[in-house]
Amino acid sequence: MIYPASLEKLINYYKKLPGIGEKNAERLALSTLNFKDEDIEGFATALKDVKNKIRKCSICGHLSEEEICPICSDESRNHNIICVIEDYKSVFSFEKVGNYHGVYHVLNGLISPADNIGPDNINLASLVKRVEKLKNPELILALKSTVEGETTTLYIKKIFEKKNVMISRLSYGIPMGAEIDYLDIITLDKALEDRKKISE
Amino acid sequence: MIYPASLEKLINYYKKLPGIGEKNAERLALSTLNFKDEDIEGFATALKDVKNKIRKCSICGHLSEEEICPICSDESRNHNIICVIEDYKSVFSFEKVGNYHGVYHVLNGLISPADNIGPDNINLASLVKRVEKLKNPELILALKSTVEGETTTLYIKKIFEKKNVMISRLSYGIPMGAEIDYLDIITLDKALEDRKKISE
Numbered sequence: 001m002i003y004p005a006s007l008e009k010l011i012n013y014y015k016k017l018p019g020i021g022e023k024n025a026e027r028l029a030l031s032t033l034n035f036k037d038e039d040i041e042g043f044a045t046a047l048k049d050v051k052n053k054i055r056k057c058s059i060c061g062h063l064s065e066e067e068i069c070p071i072c073s074d075e076s077r078n079h080n081i082i083c084v085i086e087d088y089k090s091v092f093s094f095e096k097v098g099n100y101h102g103v104y105h106v107l108n109g110l111i112s113p114a115d116n117i118g119p120d121n122i123n124l125a126s127l128v129k130r131v132e133k134l135k136n137p138e139l140i141l142a143l144k145s146t147v148e149g150e151t152t153t154l155y156i157k158k159i160f161e162k163k164n165v166m167i168s169r170l171s172y173g174i175p176m177g178a179e180i181d182y183l184d185i186i187t188l189d190k191a192l193e194d195r196k197k198i199s200e
Numbered sequence: 201m202i203y204p205a206s207l208e209k210l211i212n213y214y215k216k217l218p219g220i221g222e223k224n225a226e227r228l229a230l231s232t233l234n235f236k237d238e239d240i241e242g243f244a245t246a247l248k249d250v251k252n253k254i255r256k257c258s259i260c261g262h263l264s265e266e267e268i269c270p271i272c273s274d275e276s277r278n279h280n281i282i283c284v285i286e287d288y289k290s291v292f293s294f295e296k297v298g299n300y301h302g303v304y305h306v307l308n309g310l311i312s313p314a315d316n317i318g319p320d321n322i323n324l325a326s327l328v329k330r331v332e333k334l335k336n337p338e339l340i341l342a343l344k345s346t347v348e349g350e351t352t353t354l355y356i357k358k359i360f361e362k363k364n365v366m367i368s369r370l371s372y373g374i375p376m377g378a379e380i381d382y383l384d385i386i387t388l389d390k391a392l393e394d395r396k397k398i399s400e
Binding site: 001002003004005006007009010013016017018019020024026027028029030031032033035037039040041042043044045046047048049050051053054063064065070088089092095096 | 201202203204205206207209210213216217218219220224226227228229230231232233235237239240241242243244245246247248249250251253254263264265270288289292295296
């Protein structure tokens with residue numbers, strides 16, 4: 001064994017993190033040696049806290065330290081607009097943009113017959129219940145443009161289409177700053193389909 | 201605050217690691233949520249253990265969980281050959297190569313007048329004491345080829361040159377697989393200077 005046992009162990013834990021290989025894990029573990037004592041304590045506590053304190057919001061399914069997440073309990077937000085997303089990472093992305101003032105519903109998955117994931121295996125039933133309680137509900141489906149994403153989008157649309165729910169999806173199109181020449185044909189086709197009238 | 205408090209804290213600790221930026225720290229922290237409970241416990245314990253258990257070997261200055269490191273207490277190694285290195289990372293590199301069977305001496309720094317680091321500020325006095333106890337000592341100076349490295353190499357050479365100590369340094373030269381055309385001129389010059397007779 002080249003490394004002292006405790007260092008070897010720490011290297012192995014760093015290796016469990018995504019994108020961290022052998023060489024990088026060694027570097028991280030060695031750098032940990034130079035951490036201040038209080039930082040080591042804090043780091044170890046933070047690891048445990050994240051696992052112990054964070055659970056799912058009982059309304060939207062997003063990560064939260066409380067029974068109801070800060071977004072669902074924020075009365076200044078519009079609770080009639082629900083953005084339906086695949087996982088909590090999307091919530092963080094939307095919140096970083098900071099322009100969305102509705103609430104969310106985290107599906108924790110997408111319908112995928114190939115993987116035996118049906119509508120009952122994702123957080124859909126609670127969405128139906130939520131929407132039923134609202135007066136003029138609006139759903140924004142923000143799911144990715146894969147087979148699973150499209151299937152789930154269509155499924156949700158079917159559930160709500162006769163229930164007087166306004167349903168939209170995110171627009172497809174050209175990413176900002178991208179060269180049109182280098183765009184894949186499907187994206188270009190979608191951008192053409194989703195074209196928007198230029199207002200004066 | 202976009203992230204739950206405990207997640208935000210963990211992200212900040214990951215950001216303290218070398219080469220881990222904001223985006224990457226978020227990714228690592230979120231992936232930690234999917235760790236098994238025992239892995240979180242183990243990770244937290246490993247962090248503390250590395251800081252609490254690891255100290256410097258009282259002979260060579262290398263990292264060790266014991267008073268004397270496994271290398272210094274290994275009787276099958278040649279204790280008359282001491283490889284002098286800047287820091288413990290070099291020990292791990294040499295041990296990975298696996299072809300060196302002498303022992304080490306970790307300087308924990310290099311002489312650098314510009315940074316006010318003199319011979320007394322690095323782990324040199326104990327090297328002199330170690331060498332005095334040996335019969336036919338051999339020193340291999342494995343320091344980097346910077347001004348500080350060269351200065352330290354020359355200084356050590358001066359200390360020992362009249363004391364019947366065989367002193368060598370690592371050879372400079374072309375890295376394996378490198379294209380000669382693309383080599384910097386200093387390396388090429390050193391490779392010429394350190395040229396080796398081709399034995400039959």
